[in-house]
Amino acid sequence: MSVVRSNATVQHREPVSVARRIVVLTEGHGEPVAGKTASCLLRYRTGDIVAILDSTRAGATAADLFGVGGAIPVVSSLDDAGAADELVIGIAPPGGRVPASWRPVLLEAIRRGMRIVSGLHDFLGDDPELAAAALERGVEIRDVRKNTERDLASCQPLREECLRVLTIGQDISVGKMVTSVELAAGLVARGVDAAFVATGQTGIMIAGSGCPIDRVISDFVNGAVEKLVLANQHHDVMIVEGQATISHPQYSGVSLGLLHGCDPHGMILVYEAGRPHHLGLPHLPLPALERVVEAYERMADFRGGGRVIGVAINSRRLHADEADAERDRVRRSLGLPAADPIRHGPGDLLDAVQALAARRRRT
Amino acid sequence: MSVVRSNATVQHREPVSVARRIVVLTEGHGEPVAGKTASCLLRYRTGDIVAILDSTRAGATAADLFGVGGAIPVVSSLDDAGAADELVIGIAPPGGRVPASWRPVLLEAIRRGMRIVSGLHDFLGDDPELAAAALERGVEIRDVRKNTERDLASCQPLREECLRVLTIGQDISVGKMVTSVELAAGLVARGVDAAFVATGQTGIMIAGSGCPIDRVISDFVNGAVEKLVLANQHHDVMIVEGQATISHPQYSGVSLGLLHGCDPHGMILVYEAGRPHHLGLPHLPLPALERVVEAYERMADFRGGGRVIGVAINSRRLHADEADAERDRVRRSLGLPAADPIRHGPGDLLDAVQALAARRRRT
Numbered sequence: 007m008s009v010v011r012s013n014a015t016v017q018h019r020e021p022v023s024v025a026r027r028i029v030v031l032t033e034g035h036g037e038p039v040a041g042k043t044a045s046c047l048l049r050y051r052t053g054d055i056v057a058i059l060d061s062t063r064a065g066a067t068a069a070d071l072f073g074v075g076g077a078i079p080v081v082s083s084l085d086d087a088g089a090a091d092e093l094v095i096g097i098a099p100p101g102g103r104v105p106a107s108w109r110p111v112l113l114e115a116i117r118r119g120m121r122i123v124s125g126l127h128d129f130l131g132d133d134p135e136l137a138a139a140a141l142e143r144g145v146e147i148r149d150v151r152k153n154t155e156r157d158l159a160s161c162q163p164l165r166e167e168c169l170r171v172l173t174i175g176q177d178i179s180v181g182k183m184v185t186s187v188e189l190a191a192g193l194v195a196r197g198v199d200a201a202f203v204a205t206g207q208t209g210i211m212i213a214g215s216g217c218p219i220d221r222v223i224s225d226f227v228n229g230a231v232e233k234l235v236l237a238n239q240h241h242d243v244m245i246v247e248g249q250a251t252i253s254h255p256q257y258s259g260v261s262l263g264l265l266h267g268c269d270p271h272g273m274i275l276v277y278e279a280g281r282p283h284h285l286g287l288p289h290l291p292l293p294a295l296e297r298v299v300e301a302y303e304r305m306a307d308f309r310g311g312g313r314v315i316g317v318a319i320n321s322r323r324l325h326a327d328e329a330d331a332e333r334d335r336v337r338r339s340l341g342l343p344a345a346d347p348i349r350h351g352p353g354d355l356l357d358a359v360q361a362l363a364a365r366r367r368r369t
Numbered sequence: 370m371s372v373v374r375s376n377a378t379v380q381h382r383e384p385v386s387v388a389r390r391i392v393v394l395t396e397g398h399g400e401p402v403a404g405k406t407a408s409c410l411l412r413y414r415t416g417d418i419v420a421i422l423d424s425t426r427a428g429a430t431a432a433d434l435f436g437v438g439g440a441i442p443v444v445s446s447l448d449d450a451g452a453a454d455e456l457v458i459g460i461a462p463p464g465g466r467v468p469a470s471w472r473p474v475l476l477e478a479i480r481r482g483m484r485i486v487s488g489l490h491d492f493l494g495d496d497p498e499l500a501a502a503a504l505e506r507g508v509e510i511r512d513v514r515k516n517t518e519r520d521l522a523s524c525q526p527l528r529e530e531c532l533r534v535l536t537i538g539q540d541i542s543v544g545k546m547v548t549s550v551e552l553a554a555g556l557v558a559r560g561v562d563a564a565f566v567a568t569g570q571t572g573i574m575i576a577g578s579g580c581p582i583d584r585v586i587s588d589f590v591n592g593a594v595e596k597l598v599l600a601n602q603h604h605d606v607m608i609v610e611g612q613a614t615i616s617h618p619q620y621s622g623v624s625l626g627l628l629h630g631c632d633p634h635g636m637i638l639v640y641e642a643g644r645p646h647h648l649g650l651p652h653l654p655l656p657a658l659e660r661v662v663e664a665y666e667r668m669a670d671f672r673g674g675g676r677v678i679g680v681a682i683n684s685r686r687l688h689a690d691e692a693d694a695e696r697d698r699v700r701r702s703l704g705l706p707a708a709d710p711i712r713h714g715p716g717d718l719l720d721a722v723q724a725l726a727a728r729r730r731r732t
Contacts, residue, residue, distance in 0.1 A: 127519065127588070156490065161618045161650055224590045225490065225583040227622040253671040255524045258629045259590040262615065263622025287524055293671060304667055308616040308656060 029087045029120070030096040031059045032071075033108060041072065042179055043125055043208040044096030048075030050187060050212045057087035058096070059111065073322075084114055094211065095124040104128050112136055116145050125150045125207025127221065150207045151221040155230035159267055168239040169363045172270035173248040173318070176277035176298050178257065179285050181320040181347075182248040183209045185276050185355075188347040190245045192356045200243040203234055205264060209247045220249055220260045227260065231267025243363065246270065252301055253293050254284065262305060269309040272362045273302060274355060275342075278320040279332045295340060316358040317344040392450045392483070393459040394422045395434075396471060404435060405542055406488055406571045407459030411438030413550060413575045420450035421459070422474065436685075447477055458487040461570065467491050475499055479508050488513045488570025490584065513570045514584040518593035522630055531602040532726045535633035536611040536681070539640035539661050540647050541620065544683040544710075545611040546572045548639050548718075551710040553608040555719045563606040566597055568627060572610045583612055583623045590623065594630025606726065609633065615664055616656050617647065625668060632672040635725045636665060637718060638705075641683040642695045658703060679721040680707040 028051070032044045048055060048068050057079050058068055064082035068075025081087050093115040095104070104112075104126055112130065115122060116139045124130045124147070131137055131147040140147045164170070171189070173182040186202055186209070193200035202209070204216025222230045231246075238244045246268045250257035277295060284290040293301075299314045306312045317336050321329035329349055336344040343354040391414070395407045411418060411431050420442050421431055427445035431438025444450050456478040458467070467475075467489055475493065478485060479502045487493045487510070494500055494510040503510045527533070534552070536545040549565055549572070556563035565572070567579025585593045594609075601607045609631045613620035640658060647653040656664075662677045669675045680699050684692035692712055699707040706717040 127586070159619045161653055220586075220588040222587055223490070223583075224585055224587040224623045224626065225620065227587045228619050252625065252668070255629050255632075255672060256522045256591050257588065258668075258671070259622040259624075259626025260587045261622075262625040263587065266618050266621045269618075290524055301667060301671070304664060305615070305621075308621070308664070309618060 026054050026092040026121075027090045028055045028092045028094055029057050029059050029084065029090045029115075030055055030094050031108065031111060032096040033060050033105070033111070034062050035060075035097040037071065041097050043094070043211070045072045045074060046183060046208045047094065047096065047211060048072055048078065049184065052076070052078070056090050057081045059084065059087065059093075084111070084118060090118075090120060092121045092123060095122075095126060095130075104130065109135070113139055116140050116143050119143060119145055121145060122147045123150065123211065124148070125211065125218070127151060150210050151218040153218055153222055153230070155217065155222040155226045155233070157226060157229040157233060159229040159232040161232075164235060164269065165239040166366075168241055169243045169272070169359070169366065170235065170239075170246065170268055170270045170312075171243065171272045171274060171315075171359055171362075172246045172265065172268055172312070174261075174265070174273045174275055174298070174302050174314070175248055175251045176253075176275070176292055176295060177281060177284055178250045178254065180276050180278045180281070181318065182276045183212075185274060185318040185347050185352075186245045186247040187212065188352045189274065189355060189359065190243075192352040193243055193245075193359065196356065196360075198243055198360070199241050200245065201238050201241040203238050203244050203246045205231070205234070205247045205249055216247070219264055220257070224259060224263070227263030228267035231264050235268050243359065248276070251298065252305060253298055255287070255290060265302065265305060266309055270306070270312040271310065271366065272312055272315040272359065273306070274316045274318055274358075275299060275302075275314050276318040276320065278323070279329070280323040295336070299340065314340075314342065315362050316355045317342050318355060319344055319346045321346040321349055389417050389455040389484075390453045391418045391455045391457055392420050392422050392447065392453045392478070393418055393457050394471065394474060395459040396423050396468070396474070397425050398423075398460040404460050406457070406461050406574070408435045408437060409546060409571045410457065410459065410574060411435055411441065412547065415439070415441070419453050420444045422447065422450065422456075447474070447481060453481075453483060455484045455486060457574065458485075458489060458493075461488055467493065472498070476502055479503050479506050482506055482508055484508060485510045486513065486574065487511070488574065488581070490514060513573050514581040516581055516585055516593070518580065518585040518589045518596070520589060520592040520596060522592040522595040524595075527598060527632065528602040529729075531604055532606045532635070532722070532729065533598065533602075533609065533631055533633045533675075534606065534635045534637060534678075534722055534725075535609045535628065535631055535675070537624075537628070537636045537638055537661070537665050537677070538611055538614045539616075539638070539655055539658060540644060541613050541617065542648050543639045543641045543644070544681065545639045546575075548637060548681040548710050548715075549608045549610040550575065551715045552637065552718060552722065553606075555715040556606055556608075556722065559719060559723075561606055561723070562604050563608065564601050564604040566601050566607050566609045568594070568597070568610045568612055579610070582627055583620070587622060587626070590626030591630035594627050598631050606722065608722075611639070614661065615668060616661055618650070618653060628665065628668060629672055633669070633675040634673065634729065635675055635678040635722065636669070637679045637681055637721075638662060638665075638677050639681040639683065641686070642692070643686040658699070662703065677703075677705065678725050679718045680705050681715075681718060682707055682709045684709040684712055
């Protein structure tokens with residue numbers, strides 16, 4: 007596994023994919039939002055990916071489609087991908103169902119002896135035809151969202167020497183996972199014992215472990231998150247990957263269970279500059295950042311009272327000067343450190359995390 | 370089905386149990402909190418229940434154990450229960466697992482040709498031994514929590530002529546379901562086209578339909594609740610059964626998904642007077658009612674901005690004069706109508722619901 011942009015590593019347990027030659031399937035969904043999984047794997051597992059499979063864009067490069075991944079080729083069939091031992095489903099469509107048109111490709115990959123890795127809600131391993139083919143060929147189908155979480159949170163005191171930071175968002179797909187990985191890697195690069203704690207399918211594919219909390223039975227979400235925290239609190243800092251937002255009309259339950267289950271000391275708010283409404287819901291305007299901060303802090307008060315300590319700006323729609331202006335505006339209006347962790351680098355946000363750790367050590 | 374205390378009926382669709390002769394299994398859990406399902410069935414399906422099965426309390430009556438159900442006998446075996454065609458699991462233990470010691474009773478009930486109804490997280494129908502026995506005997510095992518919810522909320526406008534009221538709570542097991550049934554039945558008795566909308570296993574056993582939202586995959590909770598609303602919005606009023614509370618460290622995700630999925634016009638806050646801490650979590654004191662009201666209204670603002678319009682007091686621990694004093698205190702401190710819907714009757718709360726409906730009609 008390679009984490010790009012720093013040589014720091016994030017946690018490694020029960021690896022989902024290590025030292026693989028991966029083909030990422032994105033057929034017809036070659037853009038950063040629908041292809042969020044592809045895009046993030048291209049960013050953080052660049053060295054493991056041999057091709058993008060999308061017959062509608064064959065001949066292009068990963069960089070052409072996703073803005074990351076450099077010259078990794080986009081191919082139209084597995085024949086063109088060269089030697090490969092794993093096929094990863096690279097999209098995460100709402101509802102999580104696999105398009106029927108992908109079945110021949112999946113069967114072909116299995117015939118070639120490739121492992122199949124999927125983060126969809128529809129478990130590929132439960133599909134009779136795919137399961138039978140995989141069994142016959144001796145190939146593993148790994149459904150990353152599959153889980154058996156059934157424990158309630160104990161709500162017992164956590165290890166206070168471990169600083170818990172949660173990324174939160176104004177909306178879905180704004181960059182909470184990228185921000186979390188950058189913060190953990192940045193802290194490790196500064197010599198801090200920090201871990202990225204994955205809570206979604208793509209994060210798990212990158213980290214090698216974690217819990218797909220949006221797939222957990224709702225009664226057990228808080229407990230599943232607490233379990234993740236308990237498993238990682240030997241570190242000095244954990245950066246917990248956020249999911250959606252507590253203000254989101256479709257997913258708010260997931261987000262609040264995550265907040266209360268991990269009871270963070272600090273939160274980093276992530277948003278995409280220039281996004282006018284909830285992604286895919288043009289009739290629902292986004293709440294102001296101030297309202298999101300206030301709601302999260304109010305709800306955090308029911309546990310340890312964590313506060314928002316910084317803002318990560320996803321400025322992909324902006325030019326450089328616009329991004330700088332946006333950063334200044336947010337710093338002033340929210341009174342918090344702010345930066346696009348990709349464009350500006352995560353330095354200011356790392357400082358905020360380390361300052362919080364220092365304040366807590368003093369008290 | 371019989372709804373006690375009024376002749377009003379609540380909604381009937383896909384009945385879980387109609388005109389049955391029911392034995393309620395509570396073995397060793399004969400008290401109102403652990404035996405919440407038993408207690409509520411005794412209250413609202415009194416006429417359908419022939420016996421309580423609890424060998425540790427045989428010879429007592431339902432009223433002795435649960436304070437409801439009158440002279441319904443507590444028996445030590447199915448032999449003593451008389452003719453019966455359904456066995457209902459009457460407890461809802463945290464985590465939802467069936468005690469191993471109950472297996473012989475379940476198998477005996479199946480051998481007698483009785484239907485098995487369970488609200489546990491552990492699906493009895495998935496148990497190979499029980500499933501095989503039921504198949505052989507031609508008996509149904511009905512796992513009320515089983516669901517296949519996989520739709521996201523559309524967040525499209527709802528029918529505004531239907532008033533949506535949600536019961537919310539300071540904690541779990543305070544009486545949200547009882548309050549919801551009493552409100553719906555009370556409105557029907559006043560000639561209002563009102564429906565009780567069940568969101569938990571016991572509510573579903575009483576109403577005959579609903580969605581067990583704490584068992585829904587967390588990603589789909591908001592959507593499952595919206596679907597329930599869409600199915601019931603032909604009524605003039607729906608009383609949606611609340612679950613847990615958004616301030617609960619173990620279950621808050623369920624509660625927020627429910628709030629945002631149903632987007633209520635009004636909320637009725639339910640609490641148990643004299644409860645010092647979260648049930649079963651003595652290290653976690655309860656937040657003040659005012660904070661719970663404020664948090665719910667703040668989170669409701671991300672949708673239609675519903676407000677708390679009344680308080681239902683569960684005064685089972687109090688003497689009559691204490692309950693009246695508590696009612697006065699809450700009326701003053703929260704500035705809202707308040708009543709124990711069982712002890713004082715639901716009149717004041719029904720007035721509050723009808724006043725809200727009238728205000729909305731005028732605007």
